[in-house]
Amino acid sequence: MARYIMTVDLRRCIGCQTCTAACRHANATPPGVQWRKVLDIESGEFPDVRRSFVPVGCMHCGDPPCMHVCPSTATYQRADGLVGINYELCIGCGYCAVACPYQARYIVHKREFAYGDRPTEQEEARFDPNRMSVANKCTFCSDRVDLAKEKGLTPGVDPEVTPACVNSCIAGVLAFGDREDPNSNVSQLLAENQFFRMHEELGTDPGMYYIFDTK
């Protein structure tokens, strides 16, 4: 069975936030909600300083604490590893949000707009009342991934069935694919490079792999 993951080549990211904008466009997230965001981290002391740009979001954990704690079974894990939320079942208790060590979950109770107190045409058209007062987070664009079988396409290779953030990245930082397939783009990248996963010590088996150097 597939296990879809994302690789993030930290050597390449320039912090342009195009992925953030693409995600907001694709998923119509409201102001203040960023399913995909890019951290801008300054570290070290002059003259030895570093700036790292680190895309983060839901890691689609292999052993997701958010799912284990969810009392309503709204949070679920698919056979291909993607972690989703059933908005019809969710009670908005926020337990998943305190269980997630990646700060990936949002609950919005009040409609807010990008400009003033009225929605833009786009915001009105894309508004989904089912997403109010329930948990939401990055889906790895599961709606696109789901089209792969029917269209005979490969997620991570064909843009139509690949997450929007990956498609949009101007620097080739993000890649998406099946970790279980040794020939997939992500498996190849991981075979050739050194990588880490964030907060791996917490036992969540996160599905975002950060590449930091060649082997």
Add this chain to the structure above:
Amino acid sequence: MSDIKIPPGRVTPWHQTNWDWRAAGNFIGGGTGTGLLFFSTLAAGSADSYRIMALIALAFIGGGLTCVWLEIGKPFRAINVFFHPHTSWMTREGMVAVPVFLCGLAAAWFGGGIFVGMAALLGIVFLYCQGRILQASKGIPAWREPKIVPLILSTGFVEGAGLAAVLSAVLPGEGPRWLAGVLLGALILRRIAWTMYFKAVEQSGLPKKAMDVLRPFGAKFEMLGQLAPEILIVAGIFYGAVLPGLTLVAGLVAAASGWWLKYTIVARAAYNQGYALPVLPVRGQGEVKPGIKPGWTK
């Protein structure tokens, strides 16, 4: 519940905004209510006193659960809370709450009998679920420490025994004289649990801001929440005849210190994990450098 706004670009741990004082209210009400349900079996001087104590205990548990209900985003779907007993301690807490109320009400109705013991024991199971709810919150380092479970259990005992001591002093029928000793035992248990919890989080590391809450709190708590009621109880044992209210005051202080402890851990020390890099990546001509974990004590 307030809207979750994750500050863009924020790297160091920040205070979670999902669970506020209402969540703390559930842990306070649940601990006090289940503790009282347990100790009222020992403390009540008469069947009528037991009835009153049991009903107060249920009111505390019910009040706590109402706080949770007020906090959830979809209160009219609350029934869905029962859907995941396989792994969710919140579901398990909800499932145990039902027989706690049924047995508690039956015990209050009959003023004795088998329901009294059943309600007391189920109450302890409910309290245990509350401890595990916090432990399973992997995103909040001050909660996920496993030693939080004995801390929540012993705090529930202190709250319950403290309130039982107060009620047995004011309700009809004389409660047992050794109740003060039981309260002292619960306080000693909580002292051990707190020390173990604090040592564990010091050792494993916490977000600095969480430690900035817990360290000064701990110093005050050990004096006002532990030592003060312990001294009052010992004084009550020796001077109770001249100052009969000593155990009552000790009970009040003990219960209130439990509420203080839970409010501090649940509502104030709830900083999240933040982000960390085990190594700094190669960029341009640079080399891989040791990683960073901003905003942590370790």
